[in-house]
Amino acid sequence: MSDATRSHKAKKFLERLPKKLSRQIVGSLVGCVHCGMCTQSCHYMLSNPEDPTFAPAHKADQLRKIFKRHIDWTGRVFPWWVSAKSVFTDSELEDLKDIAFGKCTNCRRCTFNCPMGVDFASANRTLRGLLVHVGVMPEGVAVVSKDQWEIGNQMGVLKEDYIETLEWMSDELSGELGDAGARIPIDVKNAAVVYSINPREVKYDPRSISDAAKIFWAARENWCMPSECWDMTNFGLFSGDDDLGGAAGRRLFEKVMELKGRKLVISECGHGYRSTRCEAQNWAGQSFPVDMESSVITMLRYIKEGRIKVDKAKNKESYTFHDSCNNARSCGLTEEPRELLNLVAPDFREMHPNRAENYCCTGGGGAMSMSEYTPRRLKSAKIKAEQLKATGATVVVTSCHNCVDGLSDLIKHYKLDMKVTQLVNLVAEALVIPAKVAAPAAGKVLALAGRTIMVVDDEPDALTFFSALLADHGARTIPVSDPNEVLKAARKEKPDLITLDISMPGKDGGEVLCELRKNPETEAIKVCVITGRPELRKLIYDRTVRPPEGYLDKPVDEAKLLTNVRKILELAHEDVPVES
Amino acid sequence: MTEKKIKDTTLRLVRGDIAAMEVDAFVFYARPDLQLGSGFGTAITQRGGPAVKKELEKLGPVATGSAVVTAAGEMKCKRIIHAVGPRFQEEDEERKLREVMRASLKKAEEGGVKTLAFPPMGTGFYGITLDLCRKVMLDELRRHLEGPTALREVSIVVKDSREQTPFEEAFKSL
Numbered sequence A: 001m002s003d004a005t006r007s008h009k010a011k012k013f014l015e016r017l018p019k020k021l022s023r024q025i026v027g028s029l030v031g032c033v034h035c036g037m038c039t040q041s042c043h044y045m046l047s048n049p050e051d052p053t054f055a056p057a058h059k060a061d062q063l064r065k066i067f068k069r070h071i072d073w074t075g076r077v078f079p080w081w082v083s084a085k086s087v088f089t090d091s092e093l094e095d096l097k098d099i100a101f102g103k104c105t106n107c108r109r110c111t112f113n114c115p116m117g118v119d120f121a122s123a124n125r126t127l128r129g130l131l132v133h134v135g136v137m138p139e140g141v142a143v144v145s146k147d148q149w150e151i152g153n154q155m156g157v158l159k160e161d162y163i164e165t166l167e168w169m170s171d172e173l174s175g176e177l178g179d180a181g182a183r184i185p186i187d188v189k190n191a192a193v194v195y196s197i198n199p200r201e202v203k204y205d206p207r208s209i210s211d212a213a214k215i216f217w218a219a220r221e222n223w224c225m226p227s228e229c230w231d232m233t234n235f236g237l238f239s240g241d242d243d244l245g246g247a248a249g250r251r252l253f254e255k256v257m258e259l260k261g262r263k264l265v266i267s268e269c270g271h272g273y274r275s276t277r278c279e280a281q282n283w284a285g286q287s288f289p290v291d292m293e294s295s296v297i298t299m300l301r302y303i304k305e306g307r308i309k310v311d312k313a314k315n316k317e318s319y320t321f322h323d324s325c326n327n328a329r330s331c332g333l334t335e336e337p338r339e340l341l342n343l344v345a346p347d348f349r350e351m352h353p354n355r356a357e358n359y360c361c362t363g364g365g366g367a368m369s370m371s372e373y374t375p376r377r378l379k380s381a382k383i384k385a386e387q388l389k390a391t392g393a394t395v396v397v398t399s400c401h402n403c404v405d406g407l408s409d410l411i412k413h414y415k416l417d418m419k420v421t422q423l424v425n426l427v428a429e430a431l432v433i434p435a436k437v438a439a440p441a442a443g444k445v446l447a448l449a450g451r452t453i454m455v456v457d458d459e460p461d462a463l464t465f466f467s468a469l470l471a472d473h474g475a476r477t478i479p480v481s482d483p484n485e486v487l488k489a490a491r492k493e494k495p496d497l498i499t500l501d502i503s504m505p506g507k508d509g510g511e512v513l514c515e516l517r518k519n520p521e522t523e524a525i526k527v528c529v530i531t532g533r534p535e536l537r538k539l540i541y542d543r544t545v546r547p548p549e550g551y552l553d554k555p556v557d558e559a560k561l562l563t564n565v566r567k568i569l570e571l572a573h574e575d576v577p578v579e580s
Numbered sequence B: 001m002t003e004k005k006i007k008d009t010t011l012r013l014v015r016g017d018i019a020a021m022e023v024d025a026f027v028f029y030a031r032p033d034l035q036l037g038s039g040f041g042t043a044i045t046q047r048g049g050p051a052v053k054k055e056l057e058k059l060g061p062v063a064t065g066s067a068v069v070t071a072a073g074e075m076k077c078k079r080i081i082h083a084v085g086p087r088f089q090e091e092d093e094e095r096k097l098r099e100v101m102r103a104s105l106k107k108a109e110e111g112g113v114k115t116l117a118f119p120p121m122g123t124g125f126y127g128i129t130l131d132l133c134r135k136v137m138l139d140e141l142r143r144h145l146e147g148p149t150a151l152r153e154v155s156i157v158v159k160d161s162r163e164q165t166p167f168e169e170a171f172k173s174l
């Protein structure tokens, strides 16, 4: 290969290289003495001890060789001596993609264990940025990045859907608390707190929004959520695209400034917190006078200041805490979440190792959006599964939405009997709220009255349970146990919603979803996927067809099922008692 | 809002959501296979309904530098011009960007479009720099609007201050 035959993409990659090398990255590329001390830090390596290509130093060498060949004097003078190597073809760029995106979650655990201060995770992020610059990236990374660039959030949530969800959560909340004033304020000027969230909360976990709203309400906080520019996550951290990172941060900061908000509170999300609090202003090349705080600290403050009262006995399980890599290793947010957890739950069991030494949930660095690497991700989670199991806890608490997904997938894969939750859920659960005036005993207007819901599940018990539960709340239910019959039945019955199991013999629920979406008679039908399997991520991130309107992890309880079904069907109220 | 009059047409710089505008047509920066994908493609799919995608299935793939027109389903605008521009540092970026601007304007004129909206073409995800984008867009728009045209209002719709500020500066020297 020669310079003359180098592909256009490889040329552009190399042209960009010197512009992306900060002093810290150069230090990491020249500093490695190949001592191997980082090898046992990496969860990929620990779960694949037979494969040296997962070793941090080996992965770093792939970028290091190019750096030596084109930047460092040693490689330009003695390329053979320092293993300098250039990049010539698109297929070599694809190989680099496999390492940068598929063999590292940028968790920074190896960084902490390197005596030479080599920060491979940052070098790997640089490599990702170089590849993204020339359009070489996993499909999921492209989908999410484009959504964040153009729609303004990572999951492509449109403004009308976001506002509708907030209003729906407000109706739920005021109904639950018996206070018409218990609502989510939107775009209030001069609020003490502007609350920003992860789009996953709007799309798949609205309860975390209503739980936060309940806490702000109980604390009598003067707070609001922005109508636009509300996403505090930042895919630029994962894709290595500093321009996206700067743009996403700038939008959020400028919105807070426009609202004259006194403090930006960032909901529980590791990469969102790190990006917004620590990195975005650097990427944007500008500083913004915005005071910021993690919601973990806000909740802790409310309890310490006596603004909310909690009864820890309400959280009855045994809990362990998973430190998100970004919170713990990059932001030092390790003690506050533990203090808060101990205030709202009586049975806390420490995980080992923990804090900055904790293992990655294996879903970090955007890994949840890259479905092509799912088998590798789950295999690398073996060490994490063992660590979780050793705690003996029934619930793992984490302050990161990404970790919730990563942990949920591995818990299912390794068949651990554990649930995942966040501090906001535990604090809301523990809140001591004056009892509501009891509603008069009477008949009920059922929440799902007039709706037709098709329940698809091959397990007879699940089919009966879901059908009976939805019917109890007024829905007409159509149980279907054979996945091959779904399309036909859906065309005939035209249900308002289909709850769809993913793992069924004969035909996968994902295939059923594609069939439904591709048929003009059924494409508009709303679908809630119910699954115990990580293949779901492919449906959410790859978007070969419109993603499901909702998803639920098995096991599903009554409250979870009803909340999600009502959200998807845009029904604001629970069963309402009426005078008989 | 910044605006300039070029002969009988008003050229505006607007901050907002291009996929929610009430215009005769807006330009969507498309891929050669015409798949809507994410980003503004998400908005077209969700607000427009399935009709747009169906129409596109018969039209793609198309070469970079060209444009095709579809109806807009249930969106507020009437039509969408799917303009396939250069992506991710591909060769001859500027020439292709000029071509796709011309192809979009040609399609707009053929359809008798009076109000038309453009995004900052190819910036953001596809990596065209704001500098190149504003230079090419304003050059091509001025050249086109100085000739015979049915267009009465052309908007460049930016999403944030990062896009707005460089375009505002460029409008001053129009």
Ligand code: SF4
Residues within 6 Å of the ligand: A031, A032, A033, A034, A035, A036, A037, A038, A039, A056, A057, A113, A114, A115, A116, A117, A118, A120
């Ligand atoms: S610990 Fe540091 S110096 Fe040793 S191999 Fe790993 S990166 Fe290189």
Ligand code: SF4
Residues within 6 Å of the ligand: A041, A042, A043, A044, A055, A056, A059, A103, A104, A105, A106, A107, A108, A109, A110, A111, A120, A121, A360
């Ligand atoms: S950053 Fe994490 S995943 Fe990447 S090589 Fe280091 S330890 Fe492994």
